[in-house]
Amino acid sequence: MSIDTPNTLTSSRDDEELGQMQRAYDSERVRALEDMRQAYAEAVAKIDKLSFTHDSP
């Protein structure tokens, strides 16, 4: 006797869903780190602009 119960929770679907989530996070992480790297570079550039010629007259 065969009982037909639809099983929608297939392994490939889970993996796809979790994989999408991981990819979304990864892209978010890369974007954030790049954003922070740029902010760091901008801040350092602003600081480096501020300089003195501290030497003999």
Next chain:
Amino acid sequence: MLIAHSEDLFHPIVKTLLKKLFHWLFPAIAPLDFPSLEDLKSELRLRKKAITNGRRELPASDSTEPDEVEIQIRQRIASGRQKAERKHEQQQQIQQEKLETFQPSAVIADIKIQVGNAVADFKAIANRAVVDLHKVYEKTGLEQKALHDFRIKHRLTAPADYPESQLLHWGFIALLLVIEITISAGFFSEGLRASYSAAIPIAVAISVCNIGITIVASYFLMRQLFHRNWLRKIVWGGLYLAIIACVVLINLFFAHVRDAMSAPGFRINNPSGFVPVNDIFAAMMAGSLGLQSLKSYLFLGVTNFFCLLAIIDVFKMDDPYPGYGKRERKADQAYEEWIEAKDDVHTRLTASREKNAQAIEELNTALGQKMMLRRKNLGLMRSLEDKHRNTLDILGSYERELIAFYRKLNKESRSTQPPKYFDEEP
């Protein structure tokens, strides 16, 4: 029971208790509580009914519909199936609720917020650091400009020459004072014909007049001799030279005092002990040193030598040009503060960047844990689904076996032919 096909290792009562405990502890994963095949045969009294009906030639040979016993079997199995379905639905619902607490879109949205916060936190720190640094930069710039203007105004072409610290010079002056007091007390104790300690107050007074006045005058006026402005050079420089001349005269005066006190017959001629100051001034005004004792000359030489040492020491304390050393020191100090502030900002920025980058990486770990939990939940749901299918398969096989058992016994107990449907698959 569906799980009781293994050998009977436990007493039935113990088995029942264990079974109930398992169902109580793990209701979500406990298997369906359904009688075993043999129990069902007993429950339905299949053996008796099959034999009885067989002997009565029931069901009739020409019957085409299942008899009551087969209907009872199907109904019993159908009730078990319903019970299994209900239990399965409950279990799946529990797991589904757990799954719903972990929505990928919500997790990603949350992560986006946290990542955004980390970046915003870093940017805020970076902006604040740059603003703070600007303040130090402006202050340093003012000091640098003041130094530059000073150099132009006074036509200074070389950097100021001053020691790292004046502490050593002040220490040297303290040493000069101690040595001079010690030596002067020695000279005067002989003159007074008194103890060494009794001469110390006079020695202190001499040192204060000699080194004290020299230091104060040199510190505030000596450098005016090097000023570009001739008026200042003449007025303040002249005043300084006059003060130093006075100090030398004071030293000469004390040498005379010492000379007079150590002269033979001083006590006899001056029983009160007072020194003939008028005579001393008269001798000094005559332009002659007029000292009688070699030791008094030696005392004069020592005091003037200490005066010279004090002048040299104060001179070495700072750049010769008045105010130049102080100005450059302030500019240097401001510049050092600027360098420190700049390094500090670099350190703060790097630390903040690393901290926030680490926070972002930690989110990855947290996400991995959540994903693992989700996989576990999904795995459990699949396992429940498989178990449920297995249960339904077993119930189906029970149904077939019970009907086959009934038909076989019925067939063996009757003398007439059984109905044709007995040969069909139940």
